Amino acid sequence: MKLFKKKRVYIPIHVDRTQQEDTTVPVVPNGMFTKCPQCQKSIYTKDLGHDKICPECGYSFRICATERIELIADEGSFEEWDKEMALSNPLDFPGYEEKWKQAQVKANTNEAVVTGKATINGHQTVICVMDSTFIMGSMGQIVGEKITRAVERATAEELSVVIFTASGGARMQEGIISLMQMAKISGAIAQHSKAGLLYITVLTDPTTGGVTASFAMQGDIILSEPRALVGFAGKRVIEQTIKETLPDEFQLAESVMENGFIDKIVPRNELKNTLGKLLKLHEK
Structure with a gap:
């Protein structure tokens, strides 16, 4: 006799469909x-x-170059220079041309900088706007050539120059050719300075690498947007090198200004008026 014989008991379960929770997920449009x-x-x-x-x-x-120009330049005053420049692949880096073409579609610009002439609150100036949406604003030979030509033309026309920096540094696909752009741009800026003309840089998020090490920090007046990342090597690289933890505010514009590398931090919605006043004070 099995005293502990198992018995299967079936309990009918009735599901009331009318009381079930509505599991429909609301659809939120992208963006x-x-x-x-x-x-x-x-x-x-x-x-x-x-x-x-x-x-x-x-x-x-972060905003693209076109959005920046719309915010800064007087309506209808911007005249773009050197829009079409052919890419070369000096190192035959695999996949570079395809990545470059994809970046053009994504950023809706031909390269990581847009240059030209415009008026800001009625004051004519040459502006160069770097675009972080184009291969992280990296500086290749076209970027260097466009900025150099813009500065040289500004010198010839006796105009001030305003450069908005936004870059992850030199473009690795172009190797030493990319690094050479630092010296080329710096040389053009030196000639512009010798002519007694004003050069303003506006540091935006992020401004790093070779751009910081050259023309970003050569401005007669250096402005920055609030809490923009400004530095040369990355924070993690520095921490691994010195074996120490860096403060949270390290490489933010506010910290950089405390150390004397930035003249003033200006909120984006005040930049146009600030630049207009500076250009007016330095007009010939």
């Missing part, structure tokens, strides 16, 4: 909300406004 990288809050994209500034913490979102 309706944008997450702020600083305060981590989801912002209704339209609330960022034309300036692309977070309404919660004031963070200035």
Whole structure:
């Protein structure tokens, strides 16, 4: 006799479909909300406004060259220079041409810098705007050539120069050719300075590598947007080299200004008026 014989008991389960929870997931259109990288809050994209500034913490979102020109130049005054320049692949780097073409589509520009002449609050100047959406604003031979030509033309026309920097540094696909652009641009800026003309740099997020080591820090007046990343080597690289932990504010514009490398930090929505006043003071 099996005293502990197992018995299977079947309990009927009735599911009331009318009481089931609605599992339909609401569909949010792409681009309706944008997450702020600083305060981590989801912002209704339209609330960022034309300036692309977070309404919660004031963070200035990265913007492309065209958006920057629309914010800074007087309406209809911008005349673009050297728009079409052919790429060469000096190192025969595999896949470089394809990546370059993809970047053109993504950034809607032909290279990582847009140069030309415009008026800012009625004051004519030459402007160069680097674009971090184009291969992270890296500086290749076309970038160097466009900026050099713009500065040389500004010298010839006796105009001030304003350069907005945004770059991850030299373009690795071009090797030493990329690094040579630092000296070439610096030489053109030296001639512009000898002519007694004004050169202003505006550091935006991020300004790093060879751009920082050359023309970004050669301005007669150096401005920056709030909390822009400004430095040469990356924070992690430095920490691994010196075997120490660096402070959170390291390489932010505010820290760089405290150490005397930046003259003034200007919010994006005040930049146009600030540049207009500086250009007016230095007009010949």
